[in-house]
Every structure is written in structure tokens, then in C-alpha cells.
Amino acid sequence: MRTLAIIGSGPAGFYTAEAALKSFGDAVRIDIIDKLPTPYGLIRAGVAPDHLSIKAVSRRYDAVATDPRVRFLGHVCVGQDVSIAELTALYDDVVLAVGAPNDRPLGVPGDNLPGVLGSAAFVGWYNGHPDFAALAPPLQSEAVAIIGNGNVAIDCARILAKTVQELQDSDIVNHALDPLATSNVRRIHILGRRGPHQASFTLKEVGELGELDRATPIVHDADFPPKEADSSLETGQRRVVDVLRKFAAAGPDSSKPISIALDFFRRPLRVTGDGKVEAIEVMKTRLDADGRAVDTGETETIPVGLVISCIGYRTSSIEGVPFDESAGRFLNSDGVIAPGLWCVGWARRGPTGTIGTNRQDGFSLVERLAATPHAGGKEGRAGLDLLLANRNVKVAHFADWQRIDAAEVARARAGAPREKIVSIAEMRSVIGG
Ligand code: NAP
Numbered sequence: 001m002r003t004l005a006i007i008g009s010g011p012a013g014f015y016t017a018e019a020a021l022k023s024f025g026d027a028v029r030i031d032i033i034d035k036l037p038t039p040y041g042l043i044r045a046g047v048a049p050d051h052l053s054i055k056a057v058s059r060r061y062d063a064v065a066t067d068p069r070v071r072f073l074g075h076v077c078v079g080q081d082v083s084i085a086e087l088t089a090l091y092d093d094v095v096l097a098v099g100a101p102n103d104r105p106l107g108v109p110g111d112n113l114p115g116v117l118g119s120a121a122f123v124g125w126y127n128g129h130p131d132f133a134a135l136a137p138p139l140q141s142e143a144v145a146i147i148g149n150g151n152v153a154i155d156c157a158r159i160l161a162k163t164v165q166e167l168q169d170s171d172i173v174n175h176a177l178d179p180l181a182t183s184n185v186r187r188i189h190i191l192g193r194r195g196p197h198q199a200s201f202t203l204k205e206v207g208e209l210g211e212l213d214r215a216t217p218i219v220h221d222a223d224f225p226p227k228e229a230d231s232s233l234e235t236g237q238r239r240v241v242d243v244l245r246k247f248a249a250a251g252p253d254s255s256k257p258i259s260i261a262l263d264f265f266r267r268p269l270r271v272t273g274d275g276k277v278e279a280i281e282v283m284k285t286r287l288d289a290d291g292r293a294v295d296t297g298e299t300e301t302i303p304v305g306l307v308i309s310c311i312g313y314r315t316s317s318i319e320g321v322p323f324d325e326s327a328g329r330f331l332n333s334d335g336v337i338a339p340g341l342w343c344v345g346w347a348r349r350g351p352t353g354t355i356g357t358n359r360q361d362g363f364s365l366v367e368r369l370a371a372t373p374h375a376g377g378k379e380g381r382a383g384l385d386l387l388l389a390n391r392n393v394k395v396a397h398f399a400d401w402q403r404i405d406a407a408e409v410a411r412a413r414a415g416a417p418r419e420k421i422v423s424i425a426e427m428r429s430v431i432g433g
Helices: 011-027 058-065 084-090 119-126 151-161 174-181 203-208 227-232 235-250 355-370 381-390 398-410 424-431
Strands: 002-007 028-033 070-073 093-096 116-118 143-147 187-191 215-218 258-263 266-272 279-287 293-303 306-309 336-338 341-343
Touching (some): 002 084, 011 028, 070 398, 084 093, 093 355, 119 151, 119 306, 143 151, 143 293, 151 174, 151 187, 151 258, 187 266, 203 235, 227 235, 266 293, 398 424
Parallel strands (some): 002 093, 028 070, 116 306, 143 187, 143 306, 187 258, 215 258
Antiparallel strands (some): 279 293, 336 341
16 A cells, blocks of 8 residues: 655645556555645635636546545644654655745845735735735725736736626635725736746736726837747747737727736836835846846836735745755755655746646656655554644544535625635634534
8 A cells, every 4th residue: 555645735736646546546545635724725726716717627626535545634734733754754655735835025125015915915815815814905006016927917917907797706705806896906017027029928818908898908019029020939929929919009998997008128126115115116128139138227117006026936845845945946856855755736846837737747746656666564644643633633624625615605795606714713613623
């Protein structure tokens, strides 16, 4: 029997479990451990609430979680309730699938002013992550700066720009929907330090900017290289650039009260304000021959009351696990951290790729795992249960999550799939203990 502990119940964790079930058949027992009582990681707390079709992948994870060879142990914090050394002593393999939940710091003067938020916090707030439920982002100002040219920047802009009606059927939490309904935000600046050819947007996300009820994209012709240069782009990026060129050619729709300006070639220099964000100063940039952003020396000040930094994420370090500080993830060689200790997904390769990339990652990790002989004879789940019981850790099992799920579905507003419970204490009271 092979015993496997997977830390993290997001896509990377569930795909690894699915692959291990396929590869080892009845000769495996898997415990999926999460620090929250709720499973699914980024699917629940990261994927935009209006992208419900992507969230539907959790049904596939349910089939894994309810397999008799698998257990879900929620509300267990590795590094606090149980150490990595204890887990590696109990299980043949321990896989860290903990993602990258922390914002990369913006690293400019003023980035600690109230009103500067990282995307982990802002996205966590509108998605009902317990850690960010009390965030209260300032939405009184008419202008917002969003830094970064990736899909997270687009998600944040779209959520700020949508009407209540457009969000009604999503699983956005009411504590975000209510303040968004009365928000004063009218000008959203998405600041990219490079140009349209270098943007990390994908087609669906960029296309949605042109389909909003009350918001219109603003893109400037002058930011594009000559049209012939598009032929050097790979197909996906060329399609994204095609959409951006269409936005530029059409110009903004003056009937829409909210603008989403794609301000390319602008790098944040500093955030300024007296006790709170009042403006962001940017350096205008151009590309050098290698496609890097270089300063032009010309600066610009954009008055804003909220800055959301969407420039990537870092994994949380765990005591006893070697960490690459500069990359912000575990030190590993193709998923191997140490004998019997592995990592997968964003914790392995950093915050890139789609949900599906983690499937490939999980399956290839299990191939390597299967090719690695194990001595066997470890205690596995019985040992963990004893240890957690001795420490009075109240594990939330999958049936407990199903109770939380049912309570969330029962209290959903009209049209929405659920109203998430955002306090751990309330989750515990639904579980009953
Ligand atoms: P991302 O795609 O890596 O984009 C990060 C952006 O931040 C880049 O434009 C980068 O510019 C910029 N940046 C980095 N450091 C900066 C700095 N110091 N100053 C200014 N700009 C800086 O990351 P993401 O948007 O966080 O998304 C993470 C992953 O999740 C991506 O793979 C994304 O596609 C995926 N995702 C997918 C969806 C979806 O499929 N619907 C939704 C959300 C996220 P440079 O290019 O110049 O480095």
C-alpha cells in the first residue's frame, strides 16, 4: 500500500490525487489536507465569480474526494497543526500543492499606503476568502489603477466595471456586491509596463472587455507596432492583439459611463497621498531590442483612490522546506524537494498557466512518483488521525464541507448558485462542532 498526503485541495492537489488513483489503483490511500474547511483552492477563491463555467470543474474533483481511497481533511494547517517532518515520517509521499496565495510586493515608494491592495487580497475579498472578508476596498474615488497586463488585472477591472445585474448570477459574495453597487469608480486604468504584443491576456478575457453593459475599453493606436509585426506572434497572442486593435479602431463608446483604459508602456514609480492613496506616478517606457521595458525619462501622474497590484504571486514558505526566496516558491528539481517530498502546480513552477496546466503537472508528477521505489510500512492516516486527535485539531471532512455547501446553496440570492460563508466560525457552526 502506498500512502500519499497531498497538501492543498486546489486544482494541482486534486489532479495529483486523480492521477494517483489511476496509476496505483487499489494500492494507494490518499489524504488531501487543506487549511480551510472548504476545498478547491483557486477554483473557489481565485477564479472570477462570473466565470462559473470554469468553476464547474469542481464536480470532477468531487468524484475524487468521494472515492473510498481518498479522504479530505480540511481546517488542518500544515506547519502549525502538523509539521512536514511528521507528515514525511507518516506517509510514503508528501506532495505540496499549496499554490501561491501571497501577492508579490509592488516594491515602489508608497506601496504601503492604505488603498494599495494586492490582487490576492482584492480577488480574495470579492470571492469570499475568509482571510479577506473584512478588506473594505476604497471605492469612493472615481479613478482606480490596476497594475499588470495579465488575466488577473482584467478580472479585477471587469468586476469593478460590471453592473449589479451583470453580477447577479455569479457567485460573488454579497459583502462585495453591495459596496460595488454604490461604487463611484468611473475610470479604470490598467497599467502595463510593456506593449500590446507583450501582454499576458487571453482571448476570452480581453474580448469580455468589449461586452460590458456600462464600460468601454480605451486603447490607443500609437501603442501598437506596425501591423506587419503581428505575423511574428504565435496564434493565441495574435488574436489577442487583433481584439486590442479593434478596440483602438472603434474608439471608446461614449454612451458608457465607465472607461477601462489599457495604458501600455507605463511602469509604476511611486504611489503618493496623505495618509491614503491619492495618485500614482508612472514612468513612460519603450521596448529595447530584447523586448524589455526601458525608461523614456517622461513621467505622468494619475490621480487615483485605489491601486490594485496584479503582478503575480508567491508561495508561502513552510518550516523545514527549502525555499527559493527570489522565485517565491519551493526549491525543487522538477517537483522533487527531497526524498518523499514533492511539489506540484504553482508551488512547483510559479503562478503561470491555466487550471488545465495543473492537470498535466499532476499527472506527470505521479509518473515520477510511480517510478520511484518506496520502502512502505509507514503508518499513514491512522498515525495522522492519532496525532491530530491528541492535539485536539477539529478536522473538517468532506461530509462537513457538503454541509457547508448545502447551507451556502440554501442562502443564495435569486439567480446565484450560492452565497459563500466567509467566516470560519460560521462554517464550524454549520458543521456542528
Ligand atoms: P501574469 O499573467 O504573469 O501577468 C503579470 C503581469 O504583471 C505581467 O503583465 C507583468 O509584466 C506584470 N508585472 C510583473 N511585475 C511587474 C512590476 N514590478 N511592475 C509592473 N508590472 C509587472 O499573472 P496574473 O495575471 O497574476 O495571472 C497568473 C496566471 O493565472 C496566469 O497564467 C493567468 O493567465 C492565469 N489566469 C487565468 C485566468 C483565466 O484563464 N480566466 C484568469 C486569471 C488568471 P511583464 O510581462 O512585463 O513581466
